[in-house]
Amino acid sequence: MYAPQGAVPPGWGPNAVVITAADFENGRLPAICAVTGAAASANLVRRYSTTPGWVGCMFFISWAALAVAYLFTHQRVTGRLPVIASIAAHVDRLHRTGSRLFAAGLVAWLLAAVLGLAAGGTVAATTGLTLGALAFAVSIATRVMESFALGIRGRVTKDGFGTRRVQLRGVHPAFVQAVANTRR
Numbered sequence: 001m002y003a004p005q006g007a008v009p010p011g012w013g014p015n016a017v018v019i020t021a022a023d024f025e026n027g028r029l030p031a032i033c034a035v036t037g038a039a040a041s042a043n044l045v046r047r048y049s050t051t052p053g054w055v056g057c058m059f060f061i062s063w064a065a066l067a068v069a070y071l072f073t074h075q076r077v078t079g080r081l082p083v084i085a086s087i088a089a090h091v092d093r094l095h096r097t098g099s100r101l102f103a104a105g106l107v108a109w110l111l112a113a114v115l116g117l118a119a120g121g122t123v124a125a126t127t128g129l130t131l132g133a134l135a136f137a138v139s140i141a142t143r144v145m146e147s148f149a150l151g152i153r154g155r156v157t158k159d160g161f162g163t164r165r166v167q168l169r170g171v172h173p174a175f176v177q178a179v180a181n182t183r184r
Helices: 021-025 053-060 063-073 085-118 122-150 173-182
Strands: 016-020 042-050 075-083 153-158 164-169
Touching: 016 021, 016 173, 021 075, 021 164, 042 085, 053 063, 075 085, 075 153, 075 164, 085 122
Parallel strands: 042 153
Antiparallel strands: 016 164, 042 075, 153 164
């Protein structure tokens, strides 16, 4: 789907904007917070990716077809989104917490495997597996909270000319207006 810089696809409403992936990756966005509309004092590194829905159907053909379709159609962009410092700190804190919990889950499972093999104790192994599963579940919950804390959903598209674009939904109208003003 092609949409000019700053234009919004039909049905998206006033809280959406389309920017080039190059502008997003290089941080060439207006210094307006995408969440609040205030002057941005920080940049938050975000990664948005998109794979077409039909790629999942390749599973019914073979794993190889699924892998090939994914490799050739998956679009990913990592860039900097302007926000105020308090939002950046909150989202970063949630991200670090989720990463630490994931690592704790891995350590708990590794210890459960070692204790289960070395001591032959099923109680220690079961406890370790349970703690690891709990850490993974809370890690997933913090990642979801991170997404909701920001409230911006992104999608990567590529037009017929090879230009990659990032479609952002849930941004503040002041950010949308600032992006439109930079292209005039």
